[in-house]
Amino acid sequence: MNIEEILNNCQAAIKYEFRNKSYLLEAITHRTYANESKNKMKYNQRLEFLGDSVLSLIISDYLFKKYNTSKEGLLSKVKSSLVSQKSLADISKELKLGDFLLLGHGEEVSGGRYRDNMLEDLFEAIVGAIYLDSGITNAAKFVMTAYKNRLTNLDIENFDKDYKTIFQELIQKKHKTSPVYKSYEYHDENNHEMFKAEVYVNDKNFSSGIGKSKKEAETEAAKKALENIERVSKTIKKNRQNK
Incomplete structure (x- = not known):
């Protein structure tokens, strides 16, 4: 051009x-x-x-x-x-x-x-x-x-909070319990040390995340859990509007 x-x-x-x-x-x-x-x-x-x-x-x-x-x-x-x-x-x-x-x-x-x-x-x-x-x-x-x-x-209300804190407050308010994280270490295809974390609420797997540290993996899992909740909420709201 x-x-x-x-x-x-x-x-x-x-x-x-x-x-x-x-x-x-x-x-x-x-x-x-x-x-x-x-x-x-x-x-x-x-x-x-x-x-x-x-x-x-x-x-x-x-x-x-x-x-x-x-x-x-x-x-x-x-x-x-x-x-x-x-x-x-x-x-x-x-x-x-x-x-x-x-x-x-x-x-x-x-x-x-x-x-x-x-x-x-x-x-x-x-x-x-x-x-x-x-x-x-x-x-x-x-x-x-x-x-x-x-x-x-x-x-902006949650801007200073990390994803784990936001998710925990939401779950405690809705389910009267706290999320539980299960993490484990593994090596990727390039032999780099990585972590995978799964977050559970009342023994139900909400989501998982991957990171270079346990904290990073748990944060990613919490972020995805919040995104899943938001996606479900939007779907429910849309279905109600279409009725």
Whole structure:
């Protein structure tokens, strides 16, 4: 694809049409590509710097207004999680933004297009580019759309609790008992030491999890148990609505 096609496809992916496409070109251009280019090009580090602050403001404003009784400490932890490298990289992967990144040859062959740090920087740069192109309102629209599922499923009341604690409190409330974990060690096909944990409630196997430690395996089992409960609840609710 030529540059114009890449810009058009990127705009389609982010559902925003730039008034000034030079902002988008700068946002998707990595330093290594600019250095190898015969023409003098801007690259995305400055936009990344701007976008980081714009994104932080948008998410902070949302949390401040949505959770108007929550304390600053909790809101800070939630915001940090939402704007973490992993969150931004995951969103970039969902939008397939890595497909539009302009990289130098060395970064391209080493897999830089899909590295989390690259995708984090790219997302922030695009936020900064939209902000420069048309202001905070459209930047916020883009961010809110990209974060829709994460914000919809945000359980701020349980944010500080781990999955085992949440599952235990739920089971104690519903069944007047506590979940029991049974774990054992094994070696995978590469002979790496691994753990598998199964969680039981009243001798019924709720789910299982795998991890590099006993704690990690039990946490994964609790997480899957909660997901199973949520899935069953949604199915029951849907069936009732269809009657």
